[in-house]
Amino acid sequence: MNEGLRTASAAALADMATRGTLKAPPTLEAPQGPRSRIGGADVLVACSNDYLGLAADPRVIAATVDGVQRYGAGTASVRFICGTFTPHLELERDVANLVGTEASLTFVSCWDANAAAISTLADENTVVLSDALNHASIIDAVRVSRAGRKVVYPHVDLVALDEALSGLGQWGRRIVVTDGVFSMEGDVAPLPDLVELCRRHDAVLLVDDSHGVGVMGPDGRGTPSDQGVMGEIDVLTGTLGKALGGAAGGYVAAPAAVVELLSQVARPSLFSNALPVPTACGAREAVRILRTEPQRVARLHHLASRLRDGLRAAGLDPLPGATAIVPIIVGDTARAGLLSRKLRDEHGVIVTGFGYPVVPEGTARLRLQANAAMTDDDVTALIDAIVAVAA
Ligand SMILES: Cc1ncc(COP(=O)(O)O)c(C=O)c1O
Known part of the structure; x- marks a missing residue:
């Protein structure tokens, strides 16, 4: 000792x-x-963060129990070695439908989802620009990524972000990362402006909507839906541990090719177990309840x-x-x-x-x-x- x-x-x-x-x-x-x-x-x-009151909903509990009885505790391995259960694929399809992307990939947490997305999409030729009040999981994901340059812009300051993007010169890729809903302030990112800014500067927009999914927009489809830019965010991440059942889990939702790339190379997917299958079943039921209620x-x-x-x-x-x-x-x-x-x-x-x-x-x-x-x-x-x- x-x-x-x-x-x-x-x-x-x-x-x-x-x-x-x-x-x-x-x-x-x-x-x-x-x-x-x-x-x-x-x-x-x-x-x-049990925003929709689903953490103890009898239907979510029943789906979770049914999941463990049907499939056992989990994959006992990472997905590429020993496979994926059907509920993972069904949940990923349902999450993508909910947030309006082509596909999604689940992880044991949104912490891992952010790490996966940012470290896969950022290499030495990438600049990542991150809002000063982003969640710790984004801050750490940016820190450990191989991005050649890491810029923190003042909270929701579009003028500063525009200036930072304008002064970048030749970089292979620019990624702007923001929370959809900021967890400590309860305010929101101005997504239509960010979409416009990113288009103008040929940047990728990544939005972590952990506190927005299930909460924002008339049907709880998230902050992009609330602000009229659903389908226009390049990469969305979110958690299943808040409104969507409250257990655990996270996702990256994006174009199918991006999701497939992540499933091939993202380290939290390649070297860490899949979301426990009963949790995937419970989260899927939570998404179903959100869609119908x-x-x-x-x-x-x-x-x-x-x-x-x-x-x-x-x-x-x-x-x-x-x-x-x-x-x-x-x-x-x-x-x-x-x-x-x-x-x-x-x-x-x-x-x-x-x-x-x-x-x-x-x-x-x-x-x-x-x-x-x-x-x-x-x-x-x-x-x-x-x-x-x-x-
Ligand atoms: C904005 C945001 N991103 C990511 C996370 C991490 O989510 P998870 O608990 O699924 O790792 C949180 C949790 O507090 C969060 O608020």
């Missing part, structure tokens, strides 16, 4: 505890949903608007937006942690506080998220609890 490692780790944890930044994830004792159980108490969960999306937005309006009426200042993410900036990291603890201990409400380094210093926040399975009374209780602790 390396004692230095143990001592340094303990010291790092003690330092986090002193600064009030130590995280203490709650242990769930009942399925995820707007109502769950933690520490033997019933709680209202207002910070999960678009009223869930309308309900989600109704609740998110009620939440924003109710907080404003009570004198609070949630960030503006039209997504299901409603952040309230509270300042320093320790205060976000304190408010989060008070919400749980005094009101039975689970809302995580996000602080540095997840968000910039001084902009720690409570991130509230609506869930289509919440009742109107849940939203009222949530507003009352936030107002009580913020007073």
Whole structure:
């Protein structure tokens, strides 16, 4: 045992505890949903990504159970060595139909999907331009890619991006990467402008729509659908671990040739197991429910608007937006942690506080998220609890 490692780790944890930044994830004792159980108490969960309330939907559970009974636990291998189950192919077809691309390929996570897409499409002759507030999975995917140049442009700053693209000179490929919905702000990328900019500069546009799929657009088909540019994004990535069933998994959705190239050469596909087949079955059922019950999306937005309006009426200042993410900036990291603890201990409400380094210093926040399975009374209780602790 390396004692230095143990001592340094303990010291790092003690330092986090002193600064009030130590995280203490709650242990769930009942399925995820707007109502769950933690520490033997019933709680209202207002910070999960279970936007459509499908994580505990009996049909998603039944499809997952049926999947494990029919096919077992998984491929016990990577796909190219030992094969793919039919549900993987069916899910990939359904995801592509949902988001409006020719094809899609699944991975065990969207973290892997971003790594696969960016490192496959970027070589030494590629410039990648990435929004400053992109998700950590994009940041790391760009870092580990072999891209010859890596540019971070200011958040949704189209003028800066235009300038950066104009000044590039001769590069083999330019790739602009952005979240569709930004997870910490709850704002959206201006996709029609980005499409135009990318066309003008012969750049590839890659959009991670993890918080947009199932949420944005009248039928939940994602941020491109919401903004009228469905079918015009070169490469879409997204997760199956939020609105689309909440278990795990990610996808790259793109033209068939791009998807086939990824399945041939992307390292997270070649060297890592397939999405567990029961999870693929559950996610496929979640996509089916979304396609047949678009009223869930309308309900989600109704609740998110009620939440924003109710907080404003009570004198609070949630960030503006039209997504299901409603952040309230509270300042320093320790205060976000304190408010989060008070919400749980005094009101039975689970809302995580996000602080540095997840968000910039001084902009720690409570991130509230609506869930289509919440009742109107849940939203009222949530507003009352936030107002009580913020007073
Ligand atoms: C924008 C974005 N991309 C990717 C991911 C990673 O998704 P997964 O949990 O499927 O790896 C997340 C998850 O938080 C996300 O918010």
